[in-house]
Amino acid sequence: MKTLILASGSPRRREIWQQVGLEFSVVPSSKEEVITRQDPREAVMELALMKAEDIAGQTERGSLVVGADTVVVKDGKILGKPENEEDAARMLRLLSGGRHQICTGVACILDGQKKVFCEETSVEFYDLSEEEIKEYIDTGEPMDKAGGYGIQGRAAGFIRGIEGDYYNVMGFPIARFLHLLKKWNR
Numbered sequence: 576m577k578t579l580i581l582a583s584g585s586p587r588r589r590e591i592w593q594q595v596g597l598e599f600s601v602v603p604s605s606k607e608e609v610i611t612r613q614d615p616r617e618a619v620m621e622l623a624l625m626k627a628e629d630i631a632g633q634t635e636r637g638s639l640v641v642g643a644d645t646v647v648v649k650d651g652k653i654l655g656k657p658e659n660e661e662d663a664a665r666m667l668r669l670l671s672g673g674r675h676q677i678c679t680g681v682a683c684i685l686d687g688q689k690k691v692f693c694e695e696t697s698v699e700f701y702d703l704s705e706e707e708i709k710e711y712i713d714t715g716e717p718m719d720k721a722g723g724y725g726i727q728g729r730a731a732g733f734i735r736g737i738e739g740d741y742y743n744v745m746g747f748p749i750a751r752f753l754h755l756l757k758k759w760n761r
């Protein structure tokens with residue numbers, strides 16, 4: 576097995592990798608995330624690749640470096656992490672009572688070889704009252720998460736349904752990644 580490096584500071588991604596028994600090191604990229612593309616799939620793949628390239632330049636041969644980036648997409652518009660509590664409330668109001676998508680881009684680099692993909696999951700929210708939104712923001716949970724919520728936390732109570740990979744919503748499509756690794760090792 577190659578040396579695996581997770582180029583992400585996200586505690587959720589670390590948990591998911593640990594859950595499936597991967598052995599890896601964490602080396603987060605400190606590159607600033609600037610979304611320049613309108614197309615969400617292109618945007619997350621570009622950012623994931625930027626994070627992986629940043630770390631791949633500092634690693635030894637034989638290291639597989641993996642970067643990822645997650646955004647929420649509502650009516651074609653990208654929602655990243657909220658800038659402040661008011662921004663989080665705006666995002667949650669937008670997501671209330673409807674369906675949105677989560678796009679996670681994943682970029683893998685091994686000795687200059689690159690593989691990049693994007694996984695999409697659809698999530699539907701129940702209607703949220705202003706009081707629920709305020710209470711949720713008061714927990715502090717929305718602030719470091721795309722779209723202002725965490726499906727793995729209290730926002731579990733907002734979810735009417737989900738179509739696709741749950742772990743993709745949490746920030747990393749683990750099964751598709753492992754499938755890619757198996758094919759790569761052949």
Ligand SMILES: Cc1cn([C@H]2C[C@H](O)[C@@H](COP(=O)(O)OP(=O)(O)OP(=O)(O)O)O2)c(=O)[nH]c1=O
Pocket residue numbers: 582583584585586587588603604608626643644645646647656677719720721722724725726727744745746
């Ligand atoms: C929608 C949603 C997002 N998130 C999180 C996953 C990601 O950590 C975060 C999106 O931010 P990202 O910019 O993808 O990742 P990050 O800043 O946490 O880490 P790094 O840049 O070092 O790779 O939102 C959840 O944890 N649960 C959810 O339900």
